[in-house]
Structure formats: C-alpha cells, structure tokens
Amino acid sequence: MSNTERTLSIIKPDALERNLEEEIKTLLIKNNLKIKDSKKIHLSKDEAAEFYKVHQSKPFYNDLCAYLSSGPIIAMILEGENAVSLYRRIMGATDPKKAEANTIRKIYGISIDKNSVHGSDSFDNAKKEIDFFFKN
Ligand code: IDP
Ligand code: MG
Numbered sequence: 001m002s003n004t005e006r007t008l009s010i011i012k013p014d015a016l017e018r019n020l021e022e023e024i025k026t027l028l029i030k031n032n033l034k035i036k037d038s039k040k041i042h043l044s045k046d047e048a049a050e051f052y053k054v055h056q057s058k059p060f061y062n063d064l065c066a067y068l069s070s071g072p073i074i075a076m077i078l079e080g081e082n083a084v085s086l087y088r089r090i091m092g093a094t095d096p097k098k099a100e101a102n103t104i105r106k107i108y109g110i111s112i113d114k115n116s117v118h119g120s121d122s123f124d125n126a127k128k129e130i131d132f133f134f135k136n
Contacts, residue, residue, distance in 0.1 A: 006130060010068075042069070060113065084119075
C-alpha cells in the first residue's frame with residue numbers, strides 16, 4: 001500500500017552561504033522526494049527559539065538558536081513515499097562524522113552544529129514544522 005507523506009526540510013545557514021541550495025535540491029529529487037514548496041527566510045532569534053523549543057533544556061540550545069538565525073535558510077516541503085523516514089535516511093546522522101556515505105550531512109556537513117540540513121523526526125512533528133513555515 002502506498003504511504004505518501006510530507007516532511008519539512010531546512011537548508012541551514014552554513015550550506016546556503018556555500019551556495020549548496022541547488023546541489024542539495026538535486027540530491028533530494030534524485031532520491032524520489034518532490035519539492036512541493038520552497039522559500040528563503042531569515043528567522044529572528046526568537047523565531048528560531050520557537051522552532052527549536054523541544055531542545056530548550058539542552059546545553060547547546062542557545063548556540064543552536066543563534067546559529068539558525070545567523071543567516072538566511074531555505075525551508076522546503078518535501079513529499080514522497082514514507083517521506084519522513086526516507087528524508088531522515090538521505091540526510092544522515094546528526095554528527096556528520098557519524099553519517100553514512102552519500103548522505104547530505106556526510107557530503108556537506110562541517111560539524112555537529114553546522115550540519116547543513118534539518119529534517120522532521122516524525123509524521124506529527126513534520127505537520128507542525130510545515131505549519132510553522134508555510135501556514136498563511
Ligand atoms: P537532528 O537535527 O538530527 O534531528 P537533534 O538532536 O534534533 O538532531 O538536534 C537538533 C540540532 O541541534 C542538530 O541538527 C544540531 O545542529 C544541533 N545539535 C544536536 N546535538 C548537538 C550537540 O551535542 N552539540 C551541538 N549541537 C548539537
Ligand atoms: Mg531533530
């Protein structure tokens with residue numbers, strides 16, 4: 001049975017400033033994900049804090065919010081078969097050093113904090129994160 005899903009992807013500031021938008025989008029499309037919508041946005045620190053609020057108790061929260069709001073990002077709605085888990089696989093592990101070969105983070109990630117992309121971790125969070133960027 002088919003299971004078409006949508007998930008949220010972000011091209012983070014480190015990747016955008018290295019002009020990797022088109023390369024990353026091509027890689028997504030090659031891996032059977034359709035880009036249904038895409039927009040460039042520069043979040044304020046407060047907006048980044050809202051987006052990442054699940055991590056507010058973590059020691060790296062403040063740096064994470066400062067980083068996500070440090071420059072423009074690309075937010076995208078991806079659609080495909082089992083898109084949430086498919087995209088997590090294509091994205092690779094949080095720490096680029098631990099990411100599998102041919103994943104986005106392995107190819108482009110600089111470090112655990114500058115790991116080039118974000119991806120929703122569940123179907124429910126994907127809905128919430130898509131609404132965060134694309135409602136209205
Ligand atoms: P994920 O992006 O693979 O889902 P999460 O655990 O949800 O990973 O963490 C969100 C983001 O916070 C990561 O993408 C990474 O940029 C950053 N992060 C996670 N763990 C650490 C850490 O130990 N030190 C610094 N930054 C971290
Ligand atoms: Mg996460």
